Amino acid sequence: MLSNTILSGDNIILGTFIDEDIQKIIEWHSDEKTMRNLDALPVKPKRETEIKKWLDECPKDTFRFSLRLKEANELIGYAELNGILWPHRTGWLTIAIPDGTKWGKGYGKEAMQCLMRYAFRELNLHRLQLTVFSYNTRARTLYESLGFQREGCYREFLERDGKRHDMYLYGLLRKEWKT
Numbered sequence: 001m002l003s004n005t006i007l008s009g010d011n012i013i014l015g016t017f018i019d020e021d022i023q024k025i026i027e028w029h030s031d032e033k034t035m036r037n038l039d040a041l042p043v044k045p046k047r048e049t050e051i052k053k054w055l056d057e058c059p060k061d062t063f064r065f066s067l068r069l070k071e072a073n074e075l076i077g078y079a080e081l082n083g084i085l086w087p088h089r090t091g092w093l094t095i096a097i098p099d100g101t102k103w104g105k106g107y108g109k110e111a112m113q114c115l116m117r118y119a120f121r122e123l124n125l126h127r128l129q130l131t132v133f134s135y136n137t138r139a140r141t142l143y144e145s146l147g148f149q150r151e152g153c154y155r156e157f158l159e160r161d162g163k164r165h166d167m168y169l170y171g172l173l174r175k176e177w178k179t
Helices: 019-029 032-038 048-056 107-122 137-145
Strands: 012-015 063-069 074-085 090-096 127-133 149-160 163-173
Touching (some): 107 127, 107 137, 127 149, 137 163
Antiparallel strands (some): 063 074
């Protein structure tokens, strides 16, 4: 029997974005800490038209989900599978929970488990990968707890506040996945 919980956990659900989400996403893109964990590009606030374009013009090889608390239906982040190479069955993962008050509650882990379940069971992918900056210890700990293995290091990949930082490549094969 198929499980009907591919995109939901005990506390979270991965779903679609609605128009009311745009203002919150604009706030996230204006937050330096959030953007420094997500992107190597310099922090630059985004306009409403840019956010709408990001939501509306999702490439065919991208599966982008809102991340909401089940009980309150509150948007707390997003999760994404992208860069999928279908002949090789590989794809990239991204997750963001910008609000620090939502950290440490297991929401990120639940969201990643849902995204991995979706990738392996629904999309039939073989390999998932992601990158993370060396200073993002919280994310590295999460990925390693889910079975991702650090496979490489882009040494001194970016400079922030006058210091060089590495970017790590993590990977997880379907056979290594802890269901």
